């Protein structure tokens with residue numbers, strides 16, 4: 015029974031849509047370059063030790079095996095000063111070297127680069143909020159950053175412990191209620207980076223994902239200007255207008271849309287939802303295929319989601335709401351064609 019389950023699980027993983035492999039050894043920041051360098055050294059020592067130990071073991075087993083009709087134990091001996099000194103000194107040296115390399119990397123990574131911007135990250139079951147310090151803007155689930163500019167990330171949580179981890183950019187850092195933890199890094203390559211909550215936090219821990227979208231300084235400035243001066247665009251067609259009304263009735267108590275009556279703070283900020291590449295906190299592509307079931311029955315597609323199911327909404331109602339929130343966008347921002355990491 016359990017074998018069938020495992021085979022099904024592995025097949026599911028093999029055939030699943032999201033075949034992304036997050037690779038911390040293909041680093042896009044100085045932080046992960048240091049981690050990669052340490053990993054290579056530690057692996058080299060591990061391979062060396064493995065080779066010596068298994069080599070000695072194999073040699074001993076083969077050389078001192080029982081031959082023909084040999085009887086009893088072979089000669090026994092105890093103690094060998096030279097050998098014991100050697101096998102104390104060599105591991106000590108290896109540990110000292112690894113310690114030195116680690117300290118070097120930790121010091122390099124601890125250095126706070128000048129001119130960093132600060133983003134406050136807040137974890138919620140099961141999504142992320144981003145507030146740009148000093149810019150007066152926020153966004154949810156997708157963190158937009160300029161390439162080549164150092165960023166300090168201040169991380170906390172509003173409910174239980176989460177962990178913020180965009181693996182190709184920087185190491186993971188816990189999000190703890192009442193505590194602020196910090197990370198800093200400089201993204202060096204434009205692209206859409208996959209992120210994942212890395213601390214077991216409930217039914218949708220695995221579904222608590224996010225993206226870090228690294229764009230040119232020019233595109234970032236366009237985002238900041240667009241967000242600072244944002245006025246939700248007026249609906250341009252009947253469907254979007256119907257969606258606007260339904261949104262105010264059903265969604266505005268929990269979600270905020272800048273420049274409208276919707277000022278809820280319980281769920282993600284949807285001010286520029288039309289610019290998002292994903293829906294459900296980085297779970298699916300931002301298309302109607304995923305958006306409509308999400309609007310109608312969020313906990314049905316993402317276990318533990320705090321957004322209640324809206325059984326009273328028809329498919330057409332959900333389509334209208336989807337049209338409305340997709341119309342909420344900053345013009346001139348396009349993330350299509352960015353490489354994915």
Ligand code: CUA
Pocket residue numbers: 137138139140175176177211212213214215216218219220222
């Ligand atoms: Cu949040 Cu796991």
